[in-house]
Amino acid sequence: xxxxxxxxxxxxxxxxxxxxxxxxxxxxxxxxxxxxxxxxxxxxxxxxxxxxxxxxxxxxxxxxxxxxxxxxxxxxxxxxxxxxxxxxxxxxxxxxxxxxxxxxxxxxxxxxxxxxxxxxxxxxxxxxxxxxxxxxxxxxxxxxxxxxxxxxxxxxxxxxxxxxxxxxxxxxxxxxxxxxxxxxxxxxxxxxxxxxxxxxxxxxxxxxxxxxxxxxxxxxxxxxxxxxxxxxxxxxxxxxxxxxxxxxxxxxxxxxxxxxxxxxxxxxxxxxxxxxxxxxxxxxxxxxxxxxxxxxxxxxxxxxxxxxxxxxxxxxxxxxxxxxxxxxxxxxxxxxxxxxxxxxxxxxxxxxxxxxxxxxxxxxxxxxxxxxxxxxxxxxxxxxxxxxxxxxxxxxxxxxx
Amino acid sequence: xxxxxxxxxxxxxxxxxxxxxxxxxxxxxxxxxxxxxxxxxxxxxxxxxxxxxxxxxxxxxxxxxxxxxxxxxxxxxxxxxxxxxxxxxxxxxxxxxxxxxxxxxxxxxxxxxxxxxxxxxxxxxxxxxxxxxxxxxxxxxxxxxxxxxxxxxxxxxxxxxxxxxxxxxxxxxxxxxxxxxxxxxxxxxxxxxxxxxxxxxxxxxxxxxxxxxxxxxxxxxxxxxxxxxxxxxxxxxxxxxxxxxxxxxxxxxxxxxxxxxxxxxxxxxxxxxxxxxxxxxxxxxxxxxxxxxxxxxxxxxxxxxxxxxxxxxxxxxxxxxxxxxxxxxxxxxxxxxxxxxxxxxxxxxxxxxxxxxxxxxxxxxxxxxxxxxxxxxxxxxxxxxxxxxxxxxxxxxxxxxxxxxxxxxxxxxxxxxxxxxxxxxxxxxxxxxxxxxxxxxxxxxxxxxxxxxxxxxxxxxxxxxxxxxxxxxxxxxxxxxxxxxxxxxxxxxxxxxxxxxxxxxxxxxxxx
Numbered sequence: 001x002x003x004x005x006x007x008x009x010x011x012x013x014x015x016x017x018x019x020x021x022x023x024x025x026x027x028x029x030x031x032x033x034x035x036x037x038x039x040x041x042x043x044x045x046x047x048x049x050x051x052x053x054x055x056x057x058x059x060x061x062x063x064x065x066x067x068x069x070x071x072x073x074x075x076x077x078x079x080x081x082x083x084x085x086x087x088x089x090x091x092x093x094x095x096x097x098x099x100x101x102x103x104x105x106x107x108x109x110x111x112x113x114x115x116x117x118x119x120x121x122x123x124x125x126x127x128x129x130x131x132x133x134x135x136x137x138x139x140x141x142x143x144x145x146x147x148x149x150x151x152x153x154x155x156x157x158x159x160x161x162x163x164x165x166x167x168x169x170x171x172x173x174x175x176x177x178x179x180x181x182x183x184x185x186x187x188x189x190x191x192x193x194x195x196x197x198x199x200x201x202x203x204x205x206x207x208x209x210x211x212x213x214x215x216x217x218x219x220x221x222x223x224x225x226x227x228x229x230x231x232x233x234x235x236x237x238x239x240x241x242x243x244x245x246x247x248x249x250x251x252x253x254x255x256x257x258x259x260x261x262x263x264x265x266x267x268x269x270x271x272x273x274x275x276x277x278x279x280x281x282x283x284x285x286x287x288x289x290x291x292x293x294x295x296x297x298x299x300x301x302x303x304x305x306x307x308x309x310x311x312x313x314x315x316x317x318x319x320x321x322x323x324x325x326x327x328x329x330x331x332x333x334x335x336x337x338x339x340x341x342x343x344x345x346x347x348x349x350x351x352x353x354x355x356x357x358x359x360x361x362x363x364x365x366x367x368x369x370x371x372x373x374x375x376x377x378x379x380x381x382x383x384x385x386x387x388x389x390x391x392x393x394x395x396x397x398x399x400x401x
Numbered sequence: 402x403x404x405x406x407x408x409x410x411x412x413x414x415x416x417x418x419x420x421x422x423x424x425x426x427x428x429x430x431x432x433x434x435x436x437x438x439x440x441x442x443x444x445x446x447x448x449x450x451x452x453x454x455x456x457x458x459x460x461x462x463x464x465x466x467x468x469x470x471x472x473x474x475x476x477x478x479x480x481x482x483x484x485x486x487x488x489x490x491x492x493x494x495x496x497x498x499x500x501x502x503x504x505x506x507x508x509x510x511x512x513x514x515x516x517x518x519x520x521x522x523x524x525x526x527x528x529x530x531x532x533x534x535x536x537x538x539x540x541x542x543x544x545x546x547x548x549x550x551x552x553x554x555x556x557x558x559x560x561x562x563x564x565x566x567x568x569x570x571x572x573x574x575x576x577x578x579x580x581x582x583x584x585x586x587x588x589x590x591x592x593x594x595x596x597x598x599x600x601x602x603x604x605x606x607x608x609x610x611x612x613x614x615x616x617x618x619x620x621x622x623x624x625x626x627x628x629x630x631x632x633x634x635x636x637x638x639x640x641x642x643x644x645x646x647x648x649x650x651x652x653x654x655x656x657x658x659x660x661x662x663x664x665x666x667x668x669x670x671x672x673x674x675x676x677x678x679x680x681x682x683x684x685x686x687x688x689x690x691x692x693x694x695x696x697x698x699x700x701x702x703x704x705x706x707x708x709x710x711x712x713x714x715x716x717x718x719x720x721x722x723x724x725x726x727x728x729x730x731x732x733x734x735x736x737x738x739x740x741x742x743x744x745x746x747x748x749x750x751x752x753x754x755x756x757x758x759x760x761x762x763x764x765x766x767x768x769x770x771x772x773x774x775x776x777x778x779x780x781x782x783x784x785x786x787x788x789x790x791x792x793x794x795x796x797x798x799x800x801x802x803x804x805x806x807x808x809x810x811x812x813x814x815x816x817x818x819x820x821x822x823x824x825x826x827x828x829x830x831x832x833x834x835x836x837x838x839x840x841x842x843x844x845x846x847x848x849x850x851x852x853x854x855x856x857x858x859x860x861x862x863x864x865x866x867x868x869x870x871x872x873x874x875x876x877x878x879x880x881x882x883x884x885x886x887x888x889x890x891x892x893x894x895x896x897x898x899x900x901x902x903x904x905x906x907x908x909x910x911x912x913x
Contacts, residue, residue, distance in 0.1 A: 075823075089809060089811035093834060159820060
């Protein structure tokens with residue numbers, strides 16, 4: 001097991017580049033999630049690391065072995081990687097045990113019996129590890145989708161790879177199974193100490209499973225950092241929008257405070273820092289802040305917009321709505337948050353349910369419109385007048401992005 | 402996901418190009434031979450009064466058979482695929498049955514019953530019957546894959562059922578209809594046995610006669626070139642028209658929705674349509690032949706040893722042909738099933754070239770070629786097996802292509818990452834999983850080769866008789882009784898595997 005390093009990777013087809021100078025680094029034993037919309041190049045990146053696609057330029061290093069560099073392309077079978085594709089891709093003509101053993105050196109020559117026994121033992125161990133002990137004689141057609149993925153993972157781990165690459169491994173599963181398998185895969189990779197890369201288009205999956213997350217768009221890595229860094233300090237407005245729940249408002253900068261439709265809010269400047277460089281946890285570096293009066297783009301998380309009843313006296317709290325880490329609540333006390341500006345009146349004009357929480361569209365008294373995420377219990381009917389405030393410090397980006 | 406780059410291995414391209422080159426030998430050598438004959442001789446051929454007549458007969462027969470096959474085949478396909486006709490599965494099998502019937506066998510059966518049949522109408526009748534499935538099967542397949550919701554929309558906008566079919570379904574099945582019509586047309590152009598039995602003079606029979614007369618083989622070569630040119634013209638015309646039709650359709654929109662028609666009072670006529678073709682193409686000739694088999698005169702002249710020898714030769718030669726076809730088709734089929742791109746398309750089209758080569762032309766050209774280039778192989782089983790291989794290579798390519806394409810690519814990816822190289826992966830995974838399809842393709846070629854007549858007549862080693870040639874030599878002298886056992890044996894060896902094949906793989910694919 002070892003670390004993985006990708007530097008300046010360019011992959012192209014004819015004149016279009018699918019990957020443009022991509023650099024990432026995964027320390028030994030860590031799991032990196034690559035997330036981005038479809039067509040952003042994330043699967044191509046994974047396939048290039050696997051050696052299934054040739055790079056045009058750049059380097060890939062697994063441990064201390066250079067597998068891709070100037071004019072050199074190590075064949076996939078020589079890279080010591082494990083590959084778990086979206087459809088599990090179990091060999092339909094082989095049993096579960098034979099699938100897992102597919103990559104193990106075949107038992108021939110002297111000491112054949114002993115080797116065969118060792119092989120069988122290893123297969124057993126891996127099947128138990130993925131929770132499928134006793135399934136060895138089954139055929140892939142007899143497995144459920146989740147079981148098939150577990151076998152695929154066991155098969156990838158069997159040849160003791162340096163890096164395991166997972167290409168949307170939960171994509172074909174239903175949501176419940178997905179969450180369950182996600183947790184067990186994460187545990188398994190940790191327990192085995194495997195360096196891993198997982199590709200997904202689901203930002204929630206990426207943030208929940210990985211040690212670190214790389215956000216890709218149009219063939220470039222926009223940000224690479226811990227889930228918290230990516231969520232709290234998105235390097236660009238695009239990343240913020242992709243990670244979810246972002247409300248963008250135009251504003252002007254006044255020395256650490258922005259003036260926008262939500263009033264005057266305490267803000268932090270996020271410069272368009274150089275992102276994606278290898279190994280750097282690209283927590284956007286606060287570069288030179290703008291001059292006073294300069295236009296900026298203000299990012300407010302819709303979950304950090306809090307609503308209060310304007311006419312209600314303090315104490316008659318709507319705190320029936322319970323707050324969790326990311327979803328906001330309708331709460332009297334929120335109006336007193338230091339970071340927030342003065343109360344702003346708004347009216348609920350639309351409600352859309354998304355399951356455990358809901359999105360309110362608010363028409364601000366000063367003419368703007370914003371979205372706020374509330375828990376189902378804190379839901380307000382259309383037409384309700386509310387006081388709007390922001391519970392945390394907001395982020396400011398250069399205008400025009 | 403579209404792959405960024407996936408170039409076929411060089412060795413695969415090399416093998417595919419080599420296979421195309423080998424398959425092109427008959428055509429290329431024919432052109433070489435005709436070129437050697439000289440211009441005056443070529444011009445002189447057209448001065449013979451018979452030649453325009455032969456061309457006219459050939460074109461007339463091909464056009465009328467194609468038209469009739471489309472007129473019968475499309476409604477049959479609609480009944481099969483779009484209506485709630487009782488016992489649908491049974492009709493689907495019956496509809497494919499005439500494919501197992503070589504034209505000369507059907508013609509022979511009808512002649513045995515009605516000895517006065519001859520000329521254009523007789524040839525038209527029998528060739529239409531055995532040609533209809535070439536239209537029915539692809540059109541039925543296209544209908545099953547097409548949606549009826551366009552018809553529904555057209556109905557809701559005020560069109561009647563026929564009008565709605567024309568704007569809704571017809572554009573979706575037009576490419577398949579054209580493809581089927583092409584197959585019927587090529588089949589008719591290259592048919593030898595059926596037309597010869599009914600004594601209707603066309604190019605194929607004239608080639609055979611000119612070759613048999615043997616004092617002027619250039620004449621045969623020029624006629625063969627003429628025939629190939631006709632076939633190529635038909636192929637090109639079909640490609641142009643079909644390309645246009647397919648482009649206009651674009652990709653299938655949305656999920657396939659199918660509403661089956663209740664036949665009501667049309668049930669009886671519909672079943673009549675479904676019964677008619679297999680009954681007349683297969684039922685009547687087979688019944689007549691079997692009846693003949695048990696006549697006293699037949700049993701008196703019947704020599705079981707001779708029959709067994711012919712059957713053995715037929716099986717061996719067909720197996721050889723299947724091996725050659727498999728060897729030629731494997732690189733092309735794998736390439737076409739796995740990779741995209743212009744070069745792949747060109748190679749695949751080159752590989753399907755023999756579709757336009759009549760058996761008599763391949764036979765004739767390989768006679769010339771083996772005599773001039775490899776005399777040691779002249780009149781050996783090897784050349785005949787090679788002829789079969791070239792003739793039926795397109796069938797094998799189709800089978801191998803779809804069998805290979807069915808193996809998910811991710812399985813190969815996984816195998817590569819698990820430490821197996823490209824070749825080993827192909828062997829362990831792709832070939833292993835494509836094996837049933839590849840075997841079926843080989844069997845299909847063997848079955849078709851067993852029935853082949855004109856190339857077999859020209860190329861068979863002296864003294865080697867197959868079921869087809871034995872049958873032929875007896876029908877020629879109107880010895881119908883003694884031919885019956887060979888006819889029945891042919892039906893058994895050719896039809897039984899074809900039937901099994903259609904059961905195993907779904908009718909349209911296997912039979913076509």
